Amino acid sequence: MLQFNNTYHKLGDKFYQTAMPNKVSNPALLFWNDMLANDLRLDTAFCRDKSKLALYFSGNKIISGSVPVALAYSGHQFGQFNPYMGDGRAHLLGEVCDKDNIQRDIQLKGSGQTPYSRRGDGLCAIGPAIREYIMSEAMYALGVPTSRCLAVVSTGETVYRESEKPGAVVTRIAASHIRVGTFQHFSARGDVESLTALTEYTINRHYPTIDINTDGYILELIKSVGAKQIELIVQWMRVGFIHGVMNTDNCAISGETIDFGPCAMLGVYHPGTVYSSIDKNGRYAFGNQPNIAQWNMARFAESLIPLIDEDAEKAVELVKPIILQFAEDFNNAYYGMLASKLGVHSLALIDKSFIKEILDIMQNQELDYTLTFVQLAQSLNDNEQAEQLKAALGKWYNNWLTLLQEANIDHNTAEELMKVSNPVVIPRNHHVEAILQECETSGDLSSADRFLKVLRSPYQQLPHTNEFQDLPKDGDVNYHTFCGT
Known part of the structure; x- marks a missing residue:
């Protein structure tokens, strides 16, 4: 099923504490990432058994070869150093090699208390779990380096935050969970031996060209x-x-x-x-x-x-x-x-001050970041869109067209570069919140599935893309996000 390497364990027990995930009352699989499962070389028959997936990725059952641990680290939180942190609601199950022979961590998040939990319950509500799944998949498709989610499992139990929430466990896949705070943990304690071991391990795992x-x-x-x-x-x-x-x-x-x-x-x-x-x-x-x-x-x-x-x-x-x-x-x-977002393939062909000018215009006129760049790309071969932007952006727009001409960049070439630099759809906040609310209250995942299908092709106009391109009516002026811990 999964062949765990557990190389991080070999660094010693200063780097983690052994901790078992909580068992939950009624695990049920909500989301399963087939593409990621394939990359991790998971057995096809196993991936079809939703009841087994729910057991293993809720923490109720431990995969053979896994030794769950909570990782030790420190960190600066909003500029203030906290030497006593660590995984307070996460369990590293181990490491596996994916189909490209790249080592990946498999971690359960929201899986219960660990020795680092302090007064926390170690749990995760369903909203933050699904948010991480949606956002990480969106980021991956957008071409942003990111950890990803393999599964989201509901627990059948209640999590207490500002109100009662249904609980969930999310399975996170990452290149590793080594953080700046991991290095700070040993440096703050004057533990040079462990700091050296961590450094050499990190180089071997992530930067092997360094001698x-x-x-x-x-x-x-x-x-x-x-x-x-x-x-x-x-x-x-x-x-x-x-x-x-x-x-x-x-x-x-x-x-x-x-x-x-x-x-x-x-x-x-x-x-x-x-x-x-x-x-x-x-x-x-x-x-x-x-x-x-x-x-x-x-x-x-x-x-x-x-x-x-x-x-x-x-x-x-x-x-x-x-x-x-x-x-x-x-x-x-x-x-x-x-420069690429403006269709210019080399920074040598465009002044930074000219780029800053369009950002200043966007800020002063309160223009949408994503939509403005999409419209600029479309305007190169759409006269109606071009006229609208001339009115909105003033002389900057004509100066941009002149710049492309003087740089010998034809409109088709510029538009193609802009199409791969500027997504036509992003996980807009109001859509994310509406979908999380629907998943949390009704248990209906159909809107989330449709949203994910669109987000996984962010540079293409799919049949349902236009459902998620509208701007928030209030411009997100009253929008707030919460950490979910």
Whole structure:
């Protein structure tokens, strides 16, 4: 069925605590990800047996070879360091190799208390579980590095949050669950031996081209992890994703999107957009995500100071240029991405100030981020759409057409690039909430299935796509997301 490797266990019990998932009263399979199951080489006959799937992926029955553990880590939460964290409602079942021979973690989330739960119940309501399933599948289809969900199982039990909610367990698949906070955990304790073991394990698993026998390999790791974070955040910004809680314990060393708590999608363009109910000061606003990524990389580098050089001051001087370079590297990647959204294949052909101008126009006129770029692409071969944009965007629109002409980029070439850079549909907040409400109250999953079918082809206009392209009537001005813990 699944062949577990459990390599993380070999690091020792400082890295985790053994913990068994809670048994639940009435597990029932709600969602099963056939495509992901195929990638994980799961047995076809097993995947057809919904009752077995519900047992195994609720935690009621443990797959042979699995040794469930809760992982240890620390982290900065909204800038404040918490040394005592860890998986408070998740159980790592183990690791498997997918069809491409890439190692993947299989983790149950919402599966009950662990030694790290403190006063939490370790459970998950059905809404946040389905949100993670929908959002992670949408992100995957959009081309954003992300963890994914294999299954959502209802538990038949009640979870108490702001009100009584039906409970669920979600099965998350990730390249790993090693976080910046994992490194901080051992650095904060002065445990250099464990920090070294974690570093070498991480390199072997995620960055095998780095030679740990050479001087400066720690600096190479910091550069490599930083490059992955730049790639990730640029893709978030391309599609308008707002993570909502970019704490260091939610920053995966693999460069994947992880922990879909109070996440949301940007509607009307404004870099200060915040939807998370717990982000009171806008620390994790849409436009601040690059700055926080750099801040998180600085915390990652700090945790590795003992391994860079025995002289801490010398180590800081060695690592400082890498962290400072992050901003410039991100800036170039970010504007290169925006150039592609405008049909220009090279940043050398377009001024950053010209790109910023369209963003300023969108902000000032309160234009929808996704829709504006889709309309720009359509306008290249649609005269009616072109006239509408000329009126909306003023001289910038004609200057854009002139830029394409002077760069020898014909309209068809520009439109094709824009079509693969700009989704025609995203998981808009009002549709996500409506579907979660329907799943929670009626148990009817048909709308969610239809939504997922559309979201899995975000660059194509399918028969049902137009059902999910409308803008929220209130512009999401009163929209808030919650972490669900």
